[in-house]
Amino acid sequence: xxxxxxxxxxxxxxxxxxxxxxxxxxxxxxxxxxxxxxxxxxxxxxxxxxxxxxxxxxxxxxxxxxxxxxxxxxxxxxxxxxxxxxxxxxxxxxxxxxxxxxxxxxxxxxxxxxxxxxxxxxxxxxxxxxxxxxxxxxxxxxxxxxxxxxxxxxxxxxxxxxxxxxxxxxxxxxxxxxxxxxxxxxxxxxxxxxxxxxxxxxxxxxxxxxxxxxxxxxxxxxxxxxxxxxxxxxxxxxxxxxxxxxxxxxxxxxxxxxxxxxxxxxxxxxxxxxxxxxxxxxxxxxxxxxxxxxxxxxxxxxxxxxxxxxxxxxxxxxxxxxxxxxxxxxxxxxxxxxxxxxxxxxxxxxxxxxxxxxxxxxxxxxxxxxxxxxxxxxxxxxxxxxxxxxxxxxxxxxxxxxxxxxxxxxxxxxxxxxxxxxxxxxxxxxxxxxxxxxxxxxxxx
Amino acid sequence: xxxxxxxxxxxxxxxxxxxxxxxxxxxxxxxxxxxxxxxxxxxxxxxxxxxxxxxxxxxxxxxxxxxxxxxxxxxxxxxxxxxxxxxxxxxxxxxxxxxxxxxxxxxxxxxxxxxxxxxxxxxxxxxxxxxxxxxxxxxxxxxxxxxxxxxxxxxxxxxxxxxxxxxxxxxxxxxxxxxxxxxxxxxxxxxxxxxxxxxxxxxxxxxxxxxxxxxxxxxxxxxxxxxxxxxxxxxxxxxxxxxxxxxxxxxxxxxxxxxxxxxxxxxxxxxxxxxxxxxxxxxxxxxxxxxxxxxxxxxxxxxxxxxxxxxxxxxxxxxxxxxxxxxxxxxxxx
Numbered sequence: 001x002x003x004x005x006x007x008x009x010x011x012x013x014x015x016x017x018x019x020x021x022x023x024x025x026x027x028x029x030x031x032x033x034x035x036x037x038x039x040x041x042x043x044x045x046x047x048x049x050x051x052x053x054x055x056x057x058x059x060x061x062x063x064x065x066x067x068x069x070x071x072x073x074x075x076x077x078x079x080x081x082x083x084x085x086x087x088x089x090x091x092x093x094x095x096x097x098x099x100x101x102x103x104x105x106x107x108x109x110x111x112x113x114x115x116x117x118x119x120x121x122x123x124x125x126x127x128x129x130x131x132x133x134x135x136x137x138x139x140x141x142x143x144x145x146x147x148x149x150x151x152x153x154x155x156x157x158x159x160x161x162x163x164x165x166x167x168x169x170x171x172x173x174x175x176x177x178x179x180x181x182x183x184x185x186x187x188x189x190x191x192x193x194x195x196x197x198x199x200x201x202x203x204x205x206x207x208x209x210x211x212x213x214x215x216x217x218x219x220x221x222x223x224x225x226x227x228x229x230x231x232x233x234x235x236x237x238x239x240x241x242x243x244x245x246x247x248x249x250x251x252x253x254x255x256x257x258x259x260x261x262x263x264x265x266x267x268x269x270x271x272x273x274x275x276x277x278x279x280x281x282x283x284x285x286x287x288x289x290x291x292x293x294x295x296x297x298x299x300x301x302x303x304x305x306x307x308x309x310x311x312x313x314x315x316x317x318x319x320x321x322x323x324x325x326x327x328x329x330x331x332x333x334x335x336x337x338x339x340x341x342x343x344x345x346x347x348x349x350x351x352x353x354x355x356x357x358x359x360x361x362x363x364x365x366x367x368x369x370x371x372x373x374x375x376x377x378x379x380x381x382x383x384x385x386x387x388x389x390x391x392x393x394x395x396x397x398x399x400x401x402x403x404x405x406x407x408x409x410x411x412x413x414x415x416x417x418x419x420x421x422x423x424x425x426x427x428x429x430x431x432x433x434x435x436x437x438x439x440x441x442x443x444x445x
Numbered sequence: 446x447x448x449x450x451x452x453x454x455x456x457x458x459x460x461x462x463x464x465x466x467x468x469x470x471x472x473x474x475x476x477x478x479x480x481x482x483x484x485x486x487x488x489x490x491x492x493x494x495x496x497x498x499x500x501x502x503x504x505x506x507x508x509x510x511x512x513x514x515x516x517x518x519x520x521x522x523x524x525x526x527x528x529x530x531x532x533x534x535x536x537x538x539x540x541x542x543x544x545x546x547x548x549x550x551x552x553x554x555x556x557x558x559x560x561x562x563x564x565x566x567x568x569x570x571x572x573x574x575x576x577x578x579x580x581x582x583x584x585x586x587x588x589x590x591x592x593x594x595x596x597x598x599x600x601x602x603x604x605x606x607x608x609x610x611x612x613x614x615x616x617x618x619x620x621x622x623x624x625x626x627x628x629x630x631x632x633x634x635x636x637x638x639x640x641x642x643x644x645x646x647x648x649x650x651x652x653x654x655x656x657x658x659x660x661x662x663x664x665x666x667x668x669x670x671x672x673x674x675x676x677x678x679x680x681x682x683x684x685x686x687x688x689x690x691x692x693x694x695x696x697x698x699x700x701x702x703x704x705x706x707x708x709x710x711x712x713x714x715x716x717x718x719x720x721x722x723x724x725x726x727x728x729x730x731x732x733x734x735x736x737x738x739x740x741x742x743x744x745x746x747x748x749x750x751x752x753x754x755x756x757x758x759x760x761x762x763x764x765x766x767x768x769x770x771x772x773x774x775x776x777x778x779x
Binding site: 063067069070087095098100110114130161403410417421 | 497498502504508509513515519523525526533536538541543544545551552553554727731745749752756
């Protein structure tokens with residue numbers, strides 16, 4: 001393997017790993033704040049117990065998210081020195097803003113997690129709100145960087161270094177609004193569905209059902225709203241991409257030929273050589289309707305993109321199909337759940353439904369990872385679309401291979417440990433007859 | 446003086462805060478590894494209690510400085526990450542293992558696993574400041590920047606940094622300890638690490654005569670050596686006299702003087718041998734935006750940090766540190 005491939009593999013591995021933790025870092029604080037709020041409003045002790053239990057999991061997930069995020073900031077320089085040298089000025093201020101948001105998040109998370117017994121409930125609640133806001137902001141700033149990479153703003157050049165006349169104009173990157181919405185919602189959906197899955201498993205075990213019912217009644221509304229909003233925001237994104245990023249829509253939809261009444265391919269194996277899609281279900285004019293708003297809308301295809309600048313079509317199309325399928329299941333479950341809730345005035349609660357929730361807990365992060373792959377693969381072979389190729393940005397350092405193994409081993413170790421620890425916490429939560437255990441633990445910290 | 450100098454000063458201030466906070470957290474890991482005697486467990490508990498709520502915030506100073514470097518001086522950033530590829534990769538690994546192992550230990554209940562996470566946490570806490578010291582030394586050598594990790598000057602710089610963070614941690618911990626015997630443990634450790642830091646600094650200066658001539662003929666370099674020596678001796682005396690509050694200020698000033706002196710001695714030369722602030726700076730508009738963001742960010746940041754450190758300041762008036770009883774219960778076991 002050449003160094004660019006290894007650098008991409010290492011960056012990809014680091015991001016794939018970090019994204020899950022980052023999403024929890026955005027979603028869990030919101031759920032914690034909701035739990036605290038509901039505990040206060042209803043006076044129901046189950047919600048306070050829930051917040052205490054969730055706080056421990058949050059501490060673990062956030063710590064791993066924080067350190068894996070730091071590795072990413074280092075890897076930007078280590079693996080992509082030319083990207084940073086040439087575009088550091090363009091993306092730098094965004095990372096600086098993200099840095100401040102992350103700083104605020106870390107500070108208030110410290111107060112929130114360790115300060116329950118030390119600050120007034122009001123300051124405690126305020127800290128939780130600050131964590132939730134700064135977490136979402138930090139996700140938004142990072143997403144703007146991605147938006148610039150996908151669809152750069154007009155930049156000025158000083159030799160081979162790019163800069164912006166008004167550096168904060170970076171915040172107005174054309175695809176930023178749709179991407180931010182999609183990313184932040186996906187963080188909420190992933191976190192809320194994961195939480196539903198955990199409590200569904202514990203509910204199925206049959207212990208403390210009353211507690212898990214409370215937990216589900218807290219997480220389900222967020223999961224369902226985000227689950228339903230995801231396809232809508234995805235549609236906005238798709239419309240934007242169809243109009244402005246033909247290479248990406250071409251790759252994700254395997255759309256080779258520019259045409260009016262472009263078909264939408266469901267499934268299938270794209271074949272670049274013949275520019276056809278095998279074994280797909282083609283919905284006539286589907287892509288024109290989705291991307292252009294009318295059956296006669298013209299959708300530009302890969303034929304208008306120079307052959308050397310095509311993203312890898314098969315992979316991108318596959319990842320896109322995975323994302324859409326998983327997202328559709330989540331949206332259906334969300335819709336069904338909400339209908340049930342409004343008809344029966346309570347959340348569904350039977351073993352079959354709980355099993356569906358467990359499935360959703362896997363589908364939500366799967367959709368998120370697949371969506372991230374679509375955006376990354378769909379930009380190739382460029383790191384900054386049209387301006388800097390991934391190969392030109394990559395390092396020429398020796399010995400990347402062994403490092404790659406080291407990072408893989410570390411991420412496996414971290415992933416495994418986090419899962420083990422979380423299972424330990426869940427088991428403990430099933431065993432504790434009352435809040436005694438948590439009380440004790442809270443005073444121990 | 447242009448905006449690039451202001452950004453450089455902000456970065457240096459960030460680095461000072463990273464050393465004072467994050468450095469002390471690494472130092473905590475050092476003393477976790479070297480915990481010994483009848484109060485072994487109590488020492489570790491005090492360290493864990495002190496680091497727990499604040500390490501993630503302290504750690505962000507590193508990200509802060511790093512991000513400013515690449516936003517404000519992109520070519521210098523690319524040069525540094527290329528030249529120091531090896532040590533920076535190791536540093537990244539160290540940071541990951543330190544933070545996660547620390548958190549894992551906190552939530553792990555099985556004693557054997559707790560011990561293993563503890564070992565990982567403290568090993569990483571030793572590697573990181575050592576690497577930071579080495580990289581700091583490599584950045585002020587006369588030679589072009591390269592990952593010359595076995596140069597005597599770099600090694601002395603690493604040992605000095607390690608001793609410095611251990612000093613910071615031990616001195617801070619004298620104020621966190623909730624009983625007299627424990628405080629004495631940390632006092633002895635503070636004295637020992639101050640002596641090691643002093644010896645390492647002398648070795649570094651000797652090695653520096655060959656490798657970093659520019660540094661010690663420079664007024665700032667020479668001046669720093671004098672000021673830091675004075676502050677080191679003053680801190681030693683204050684710790685010896687058990688004036689812990691003053692001693693904490695003394696060691697913090699000591700660390701500050703070292704970092705600021707390092708920065709002043711670097712002067713315009715960001716990356717040796719020839720990459721200056723002026724040659725690698727971003728465009729004025731970008732620098733201005735960075736400075737304005739920093740100013741606005743600071744308005745949120747400093748009150749928040751104040752809250753964090755106030756909430757978790759050792760509660761001394763009541764005579765009982767947080768979680769005191771559970772810590773006492775674990776003493777005298779080893």
